[in-house]
Amino acid sequence: MENSTSLVGWKRSHHLNELNISHNNQTVILMGWVQNRRDHGNLIFIDLRDREGQTQIVLDPAYAEEAHKLGEGIRSEFVLAAKGQVRPRPEGMINENLATGKIEVLVKELKILNACESLPFQIQSQIEAGETIRLKHRYLDLRRPSVKSNIMTRIKFVKAMRKALEDQGFLDIETPTLYKSTPEGAREFVVPSRINPGDFYALPQSPQLFKQVLMVAGFERYYQVVKCFRDEDLRADRQPEFTQIDCEMSWEEAEGIMQAMESAVSQATTELTGKNINSPFPKMTYSEAMENYGCDKPDTRFDLHLINISKIVASSDFKVFSGAINTGGIVNCIRIPKGGQFTRKDLDELTEFVQLHGAKGMAWAKIQEGEGADSWQSPFSKFLLDTVIDEINQLSGAEPGDLIVFGAGSYKNTKASLAALRLKLGEKLNLYDEHQLNYLWITDFPLMEKDERGKMAALHHPFTAPRPDDIPLLETDPEKALASAFDLVLNGNEVGGGSVRIHDQELQKKVFRAIGLTEEEAESKFGFLLEALKFGAPPHGGLAFGLDRLIMILTGEKSIREVITFPKTNKGTCLMTNAPNKVTGEELRDLHIRVHKLESE
């Protein structure tokens, strides 16, 4: 038998998850990788794996001598084609863990289509190699069933989303990737223009303005599964290029947009997980979320609310509290049921943790039987009146055995640190079901906020419409104006952001003015939008889903790198291709670019 590595006339008949007892006696041709080889001296068993599954093939020298001879040289991840006959496994030899475990294929003819060197790591779900080596050999990593299944989940979800959106009349329309630089918000990736010396394109942070223009163009409903780019530092849930399912629709107010989006994402989630999810999704206003959870993306799978006690302790003798309030800050606390058992070490750890998130410290009180100061075992109970302590106990619902922790300071730091603490406690105390999926809408965001330099900036983006009632505030008290904006939150992660857009040119100009853009700046950055709005722009709005994060949560992964085929490292490099890299002087000359010599060179 000639053992060519090409297929010459061989055609695969089945995937490796397909065969069962009903195929008994059929002659089949299988192709795949060697997951495992068990050589019994005479009989050789090979687990052959393809993208769908695994099937055991048997090499028996008594049946096919040549195939068996070839089998002796076969190693892990060799690529094989096997022609043979399906037969039931002998009594007691059934593998219940395998879809094809009731049968095996007795090989008549075998082809080694390719060999494989000894592997840098084993192709098994349960063996976790380091990330460096995994990313360097991502093609091997992707062979591992666990990683492959994440990618398959992603494909399935996107397919379901496309169907749900197209059923609602959304059209898949492409927008440019070479876009215009509009420095505002996230740092952009820029691309030099060879034909226009000194000019640059930017890669889009989102196709926001193009999709709005598509509404002006009359497409009415648009969607796109689209790459977006932000040149910011990476995180477990942030990559410099990421994918959005980007949607925009005309003739709808906030409610209609949310309904359409919720319907799509709940359908897709249900189809993917087979679980009944909590649609209609609950809604919570931004201010409620901040008040009770300290952040705009609360994980509602567990309680542990933040409790505002600013008023109660404003005039107390405890300087940490009264001082915070006198300087315009707040005092919040969290009641931790059964938290009284925390040791000094636990409390120190929690204190250190809140300090990482901007808090100055963490006050605490263990609750015991009694009233007033007697009910608290706490380093600072002596500074508080009995009535104050009773009031805090009552407001928080604290019972003996509980712990109350306190944060005091600026609004921002206190909320942020207690929000982080809340999440940590939720995890530490096992307060929620990991597999639960809690979608939640956050609504009524502020339209704009002051940044650290006191400059007004759009919270969402500057094309977000204010709530109609709040338009007059733009000129008097813009910080108070609320936006027709809404975020979709899943288990404490922002997985979508949307809004009604401004379709009125004058209103758009007003908003640009309110965030401090001069007419000239507005014109040079967004002139084309203002222009388009003059020509019959319909009311419209939309939302973009963060696909990577959604899939991360739906697969239960801790990092979006696990659901992206070729992710970048924390330094934005690709370990497989070694991007980014230097370009030649000639290329730079063509692009009219000179690179400063770095000191290290």
Place this chain on the structure above:
RNA sequence: GGGGGAGUAGUUAAGUUGGUUAUAACGCCGGCCUGUCACGCCGGAGGCCGCGGGUUCAAGUCCCGUCUCUCCCGCCA
């Protein structure tokens, strides 16, 4: 830009107070084995202890620097 963790065989890890030839599992190589399925049994090879410097009679271990991976803060309209 800042803080934490990690880097030892192909891989994952152990390595005590600084002290003989740096361990183990899996993988790899060779041999045996007709019913295994993470097969089994016997044998073997495999090390720039990330890199550079320092302290010391002696460094995987201590100190300084540096690189890479990772988590977080800042940043992410």
